[in-house]
Amino acid sequence: MTLGTPAGAHPAPATSAPLLEMHGIVKQFPGVRALDGVDLEVRAGEVHCLLGQNGAGKSTLIKVLAGAHQPDEGQILWDGAPVTLGDPQAAMSRGIATIYQELDLVSGLTVADNVFLGRERSRLGITRPAQANRAAAELLARLGHPEIRPTAEVGSLSAASQQMVSMARALSQDARLIVMDEPSAVLDSEEVDHLFQVIRDLTASGVAVVYISHRLEEIRQVGDRITVLKDGRTVATGLPVRDTPTREVITLMTGRTIEYVFPPRGAAVDPQAEPLLEVTDLDLAGEFTGVSFTVRPGEVLGLAGLVGSGRSEILETVYGARKATGGTVRVAGRKLRGGDVAAAVSAGVGLAPEERKSQGLLLGEPIYRNITLSTLGRFARGGFLSGGAEKQAARDQAESLDLRPVDVEREVRTLSGGNQQKVVLARWLLRDCKVLLLDEPTRGVDVGARSEIYALVRALADRGVAVVVVSSEIPEVLGLADRVLVVADGAVVAAAAADELDEHRVLDLVMQGTAHGAAAGQGDAA
Known part of the structure; x- marks a missing residue:
């Protein structure tokens, strides 16, 4: 299957002069050659998709283009003339605007x-x-x-x-060129459709867009041409979206043939087993109401719904990051005190939040400290931390998850998105949690790391952990979970075994919302 013809797309004529050319771009950091001779050409009026696994060099390249990093070697041409983008203001003055995945907004303004x-x-x-x-x-x-x-x-x-x-x-x-780094990651399907229409309007007026996404379906919908990076190098550039098979793109990105492969489900969950997690009539004023479900040992429960449906708020309330206005949460039969994260963690609950950089990681701290954060008491000796034992425990987890690089003294901010997610998961593996809550676990994660995270989630379930997964990608929920709750307008509108649902049915439920749910019958999601 090819990537297909983008709906409403209008590729720039092959004869048009490039607006931007980057030739042989090299950027080195201490111990790391992030870019090793990257080439990129973007024409006015096109959507040029920049693809690659986490760590391939995409973020470094767009920071060079935005004037935030200076290349060590190479040349940048703008309208055919060499330019030096010495700082972000220089890039903006040329008409280059960048929308980063981690938004650079000032919250107090x-x-x-x-x-x-x-x-x-x-x-x-x-x-x-x-x-x-x-x-x-x-x-x-x-x-x-x-x-x-x-x-x-x-x-x-x-x-x-x-x-x-x-x-x-x-x-x-x-702007004459807008760089969009994972712009759809926090948008629902309707907002993504509107985003694509805005992009088409921009390109129709001659604006160029560099679009970065790990969702290959989006590339089919909005892209004109593709450049693929791997290990800091350009492995293909200028590939037409309509003529390039998906399998070829994935192979270029990973160096091997890989797809969104979900591990096989384990043995059937014992319906008579005592639940590890019991949520009963949970309310959070203004967010959700009357949410009830159970998760048994070895079970993966998926929450499907649109952004703003209440999915993330349910997880945060179970974890104690928000204080419920009604209902109860029990772990292994023990009732948790509402709004108390420490009590939840002590009971064996772990959370990998959606915004891992701002909520799940200490970016300026080393990898080992981020991994041991919830188990520091284990490494205390006479009131002092045993640094050697702490680092060895973190190193063991890093190696078991194939963290790259396995240098636990490196600052966690230097890792790619997929490896940062592994650090968050390693924390709860070290803690031996009973219940693991995963909010958008593969957001901003490349196809190779996705498969590894899927396998890890299933391995945890096979060990008897109760897992709850929130994802905006319905195929991910259906492929990873044993059971699925469909959430709309702050309520559970349907519950079913994952193999009894398909993407169309779930979309129908979330779009029709609670009115449809009343007809379908909510019941208990046990």
């Missing part, structure tokens, strides 16, 4: 302040907030989100709304 940060609307040295608010509102309406108030504080917005603010900032710069 308003939406409008973030949209025009560094380019404040002023006259005679006096800022004009009313004008900025109007302009920000127009940009957000163009993106299909008029409900986001320009005067709202960015830190109070959801992750999806913050993504829209970051996109509005890029649009406000009258």
Whole structure:
């Protein structure tokens, strides 16, 4: 199967002159050659998809393009002329805007302040907030989100709304080239469709888009040409989306043929076994209500639903990061105190959060400390930590998960997304948790690391751990889970064995919401 013809796409003519050319780009960091002679050519009016596994060099390359990193070797041409992008302002002045996966917004400022940060609307040295608010509102309406108030504080917005603010900032710069790094990761299907329409409008007016995504289905929908990086090198560039088989792209990315392969399900879960996790009539005001389910030893339960349906909030409430306004949570029969993370962890509950960088990791700390964070008491000797024992325990976990590189004294911020996720999982493996809550475990993770994480989740279930998985990707939920709860508008609208559902049925349920759920019958999800 080929990647297909992008819906509504209009590839730039092959004869058009490149807007951007990057030749032989090399970037070295201490002990790491992140880019080893990368080439990239982007034409005006095209969507150029940049693909590669985590650690392939994509993030470093776009930071070079954004002026955040300076290349050690190589040349950048803009409109056919050599340029030096010495800092982000130099890139912006050329018309290059970048939307990073980890959004660089200032949480204490308003939406409008973030949209025009560094380019404040002023006259005679006096800022004009009313004008900025109007302009920000127009940009957000163009993106299909008029409900986001320009005067709202960015830190109070959801992750999806913050993504829209970051996109509005890029649009406000009258950019000629916009780099989008995993822009759909926090968007629901309707928002993704609108994003693609915005991209088509941009390219129709001659703007070039460099689009980075691990979701190959998105590449089929929106891309024109592809460049693939592997181990800091360009292994293919300028491949037409419509003529390139999916299998070929995956092979280029990984060096081997691999697909989204889910491990086989283990032995059938004993329906008579005592549940490890029991959630009964759980409420969180304004987020969800009346949620009940059980998870038995060795079972993987999937929560499917749109962004904003309440999925993540359910996990956070079970974990104690949010205090329930009603209902109970029990682990191995023991009732947990609401809003108490320490009590949940002590009872054997672990959480790998959706925003692993801001919520799950200490980015400035070494890998070993991030792994041992929930088990530090185990390494205390006479009031002092035994650094050697701590590092060895972390090293054992890192090796068992094929963490790359296995240098536990390295700062965790230097790892790729997939390896950072492994560090979070290693923490709970070391803790020997009974219940593991996974919120978007493969967000921003390449196809190779996905398969490894799937296998790890199944291995944990086979060891008797009760696993709950939230994912925006319905095929992932159906392929990984034993049972699935469909969540819409803060309620469980359906529960069924995973092999009794398909993607179309789940989408039908989440789109129709609680009204459909009332007809289908919620019942207990046990």
